[in-house]
Amino acid sequence: MNKRGHVLNAVLLAIGLGFVLEPAGDLETLRTIAAVFVPLVLGALFPDVDTHFGKHRKTLHNLLVLGVVLAYPLYFANLRWVWLGVVTHYVLDILGTTRGIALLYPLWDEEFGFPLGVSVDSTYANVMMLAVTGFELVIAAGIVHVLPPYLPPEVASVLGL
Numbered sequence: 647m648n649k650r651g652h653v654l655n656a657v658l659l660a661i662g663l664g665f666v667l668e669p670a671g672d673l674e675t676l677r678t679i680a681a682v683f684v685p686l687v688l689g690a691l692f693p694d695v696d697t698h699f700g701k702h703r704k705t706l707h708n709l710l711v712l713g714v715v716l717a718y719p720l721y722f723a724n725l726r727w728v729w730l731g732v733v734t735h736y737v738l739d740i741l742g743t744t745r746g747i748a749l750l751y752p753l754w755d756e757e758f759g760f761p762l763g764v765s766v767d768s769t770y771a772n773v774m775m776l777a778v779t780g781f782e783l784v785i786a787a788g789i790v791h792v793l794p795p796y797l798p799p800e801v802a803s804v805l806g807l
C-alpha cells in the first residue's frame with residue numbers, strides 16, 4: 647500500500663475506533679477520535695521510513711519493531727496508540743498487497759503476504775484498503791467488547807481497554 651492508502655486507513659480506523667471505544671456518538675466519542683487520530687496516523691506512516699533507511703518491507707516491518715513500539719507505553723508512558731498505527735500498517739501490507747512483509751526479519755528475510763492482495767498501484771487498491779479497514783474495525787470491536795475480561799489488567803491498560 648502507498649502512503650495515501652496507509653493514511654486513509656489510519657484516519658478511517660481512528661474514526662471507527664472512536665465509535666468502538668465510545669459508541670454514544672457524543673462529545674466523548676469526538677474526544678476519543680482526537681486522542682487516537684494523530685498517534686494512529688504517525689504509527690501508520692512509521693514502517694515505510696524503511697523505504698529510505700534499511701530494506702523496505704523488512705527493516706521496520708517486523709515483529710521486533712512492533713515489540714519496541716508496544717514497549718514505549720509500558721516503560722516510558724508515551725506513544726500510546728502508535729503501536730496500533732504500526733499494526734494497521736502491517737495488516738494492510740499483508741492483506742491488501744501482493745508482496746507482503748518480512749515479519750520475522752532480521753531472523754528470516756521471507757515476506758509473508760495474503761493471496762487476495764492487489765498491487766500497490768491497482769485500481770482496486772482503495773477498495774482493498776476499505777475492506778481491510780472494515781475487517782480491522784470488526785476485530786477491534788471484538789477486542790474492546792469481548793476480550794478485556796480475559797486479559798491481565800496491565801495488558802488491558804497498555805492497550806487502552
Ligand SMILES: [Zn+2]
Pocket residue numbers: 647693694703707735739
Ligand atoms: Zn509498508
